[in-house]
Amino acid sequence: MKGIDDAKKIIVAIDGYSSSGKSTMARELAKRVGYVYVDSGAMYRAVTLYAIRHDMVTPEKKVKTEELIAALPDIHISFQAAGADGIQHTLLNGEDVEKFIRDMEVSNMVSPVAVIPEVRQRLTALQQEFGIHKGIIMDGRDIGTTVFPDAELKVFVCASPEERARRRYKELLEKGEDVEYDEVYKNVVERDRIDTTREVSPLRKASDAIELDNGDMTPSEQMDWLLEKFQEQVG
Ligand code: CDP
Numbered sequence: 207m208k209g210i211d212d213a214k215k216i217i218v219a220i221d222g223y224s225s226s227g228k229s230t231m232a233r234e235l236a237k238r239v240g241y242v243y244v245d246s247g248a249m250y251r252a253v254t255l256y257a258i259r260h261d262m263v264t265p266e267k268k269v270k271t272e273e274l275i276a277a278l279p280d281i282h283i284s285f286q287a288a289g290a291d292g293i294q295h296t297l298l299n300g301e302d303v304e305k306f307i308r309d310m311e312v313s314n315m316v317s318p319v320a321v322i323p324e325v326r327q328r329l330t331a332l333q334q335e336f337g338i339h340k341g342i343i344m345d346g347r348d349i350g351t352t353v354f355p356d357a358e359l360k361v362f363v364c365a366s367p368e369e370r371a372r373r374r375y376k377e378l379l380e381k382g383e384d385v386e387y388d389e390v391y392k393n394v395v396e397r398d399r400i401d402t403t404r405e406v407s408p409l410r411k412a413s414d415a416i417e418l419d420n421g422d423m424t425p426s427e428q429m430d431w432l433l434e435k436f437q438e439q440v441g
Contacts, residue, residue, distance in 0.1 A: 214440065215241070215339070215340035215341035216340060216341075216357070216358035216359060216439055216440055217337055217340050217342055217343075217344075217354045217356075217357040217358055217359075218232070218235065218241070218342070218343040218344070218357065218358070218359045218360075218361070218436065219344060219345075219349035219350035219353070219354050219357040219359070219360045219361070219412075219415075220232045220343065220344070220345040220346075220349065220360075220361045220363065221345070221346060221347055221348065221349050221350050221351070221360070221361070221362050221363070221409065221411070221412070221415065222345075222347075222361075222362055222363030222364055222409075222418075223363070223364055223365070223367075223370060223394075223398050223401075223409070224370060224374075224393075224394050224397045224398060224401070225370040225371065225373055225374035225394055226363040226364060226365050226370055226420065227363065227365070227373065227420055227425070227428065228345040228346075228363050229245055229247070229345055230425060231363075231425075231428050231429060231432050232245070232343045232344070232345040233245075233293075233294075234425075234429055235343055235429070235432050235433065235436060236343045238429075238433065239436060240341075241341045241342055241343050242336070242341060242342045242343070243294060243342075243343050243344075244285070244333065244336050244337075244342060244343070244344040244345075245285075245294070245296070245344075245345060245346075246329070246333055246344055246345065246346030246347075246349060246353070247316075247345070247346055247347075248285075248296040248304075248307060249283050249296070249329050249332070249333070250316050250319060250320045250325070250329065251296070251307035251308070251312050251313075251316050252281075252283045252296050252297075252298040252303055252307055253274075253281055253283070253319055253325055253329070254307075254312050254315050254316045254319045254320075255298060255303055255306055255307055255312055256277070256281050256298060256299075257269060257270075257274050257315070257319060258311065258312065258315060260273075260277065262274050262277070263315055267314070267315065267318075268318075269315065269318050269319055269322070271322055274319070274322065274325070275322065275324045275325075278324060278325070278328055280299075281298070281299070282298070282299050282300070283296065283297065283298060283329075283332065284296075284297045284300075285297065286302065308378075308381070309383065310378070310383065310385055310389065310390075310393065313393050313397070314393060316397070317396070317397045317400035317401055317404075318400065320347075320400075320401070320404070321400065321404040321405070321406070323405075323406045326348075326406050326407055330348075330352060330353055330407075333346075333349075333353045334353060334354070337353075337354055347401050347407070347408075347409040348407035348408075348409065350362070350411075350412035350414075350415050351407060351410060351412045352407040355412070358439050359416075359435060359436060359439045360412050360414055360415035360416065361415060361416055361417075361418055361432065361435065362411040362412070362415040362416070362417045362418065363418050363419075363420060364417065364418070364419050364420075364421075365419060365420050365421035366421055367391065367394050367395050367398065368391070369421050370394050371387065371390050371391035371394045371395075372387075374390050374393075374394065375387045375390040375391075378390065416435060418431065418432075
């Protein structure tokens, strides 16, 4: 039975293109309103890391799909509450893999892994479990369309590929990764292509989602916009 508190809580689904700033705004909103934040992309990234580590990617960068599907029952993903760095860490079979899953090596293989229907099925079920009591903000590609089609607030974020690549490049340099802007740009464009054209749950705006083009917005302007939409929903 739903408690009074559950009845007041909503589900917020934030979808959009790669490196569009979804995670930053979703994480910040969760902090401000005391909701749980779930980064669904981190879950696809953790499965990808598992595949790379277990030799399930060929030298030609093809995923060994059958092997990965067979290994799915051995892949357990969870999250550790934010610690001193203020960031929630992703755990793969109990190991904190947060610092590995954003590497270019994983970024280059994650979209091919995310097209596999069995992978999506498993992660979607887990994501739906996270949202069972509402009070959750989840970002990704198919949250408003497939994971939570009844979410009370749906946002679809976009910005030009150049702007998104610039943001991601800056973020990677700040983390000390040795990357070229061109490599990051190509990855952004290629992931957009794979994510929007795959057969199962392609990236697309849900018909009831509000579109946000944040190309010219500062993080704080973006936050004000999102908070206003949230307040409108919860009254
Ligand atoms: O790098 P960025 O933050 O833009 O992406 P992410 O949210 O970490 O997601 C990484 C990749 O996982 C995406 O490019 C998709 O291929 C896949 N993904 C997905 O298919 N469905 C989701 N709900 C979330 C991510």
